[in-house]
Amino acid sequence: MKKRIVVLGIALVAALASGISVAETPDQAQVCVACHGEGGKSTNPLWPNLAGQNAGYLARQITAFREGERKNPAMAPFVAPLTDADIAILxxxxxSQPLAISATGDASEIETxxxxxxxxxxxxxxxxxxxxxEWPILAGQHAAYLRQQLLAYKSGERIHPLMQAAISKLGEKEFSALAAYYSQLQP
Structure with a gap:
């Protein structure tokens, strides 16, 4: 696993150095548009915005989907054929895309x-x-997606010890409020 991460890191540095411009959509990203929108701006609140997300986090998550460490039947057929270089390009x-701000949470929950x-x-x-x-940007993400992911961590569907510890005393009501707050932030 460590060798794969090192190779992925080298490929990511090479992709960043290639100078892909915002206007150029690489071939590897064409299929992503169906769910994650043009330039990674998702129109479905249950699917994450990828635009402006941290490259290291994206690479790690795409790799986790490809390796089956993170399960999602809809993603599986699209990530299975990706090479480490493809993941680095994605x-x-x-x-490199402008961060998408969704502001999709319930405004009455923002203060909480x-x-x-x-x-x-x-x-x-x-x-x-x-x-x-290596960690995700929460600012501007769809509230429904953030809530869904918090619930997945709480249930054990997604596992990260720091996340489990941080949210152990929180529940659905708090997750909705956090999601509303983060969805409207602009970092």
Missing amino acids: ASYFS GKYLAGYCSACHGYAGKPATN
Whole structure:
């Protein structure tokens, strides 16, 4: 696994150095548009915006889908044939797009979400943008998607020890408020 991460990291650096412009959509990204929208701006609130997301995080998640570490039957056929170089190109392309701000959460929950964001800020930053490239940007993400992912961590469908610890005392009501708050942030 460590060798694959090193190879992926080298491929990602090469893709970033290639200077893919915002206007150029690489061939590898053409199929992604059906669900994640032009330039990674999803129109379905249950599917994540990829535009402006951290490249390291995107590469790690696409690899996790390809390797079966992260399960999603809809994603499986699209990620199975991807090489490490393809993943690096996708991560570089989508991270170079302007960040999409969805503001899809319930406005009446934003203040509560802002208060609860203390649970998240150590890793995801005060403005929903983490200090490390390996963690996701929460700012501007679809509220329904964020809520869905928090529920997946809570149920054990997705596993990350830091996430499980951070949300252990929270439930669906708090997840909705956090999602509303982060969906409207602009980092």
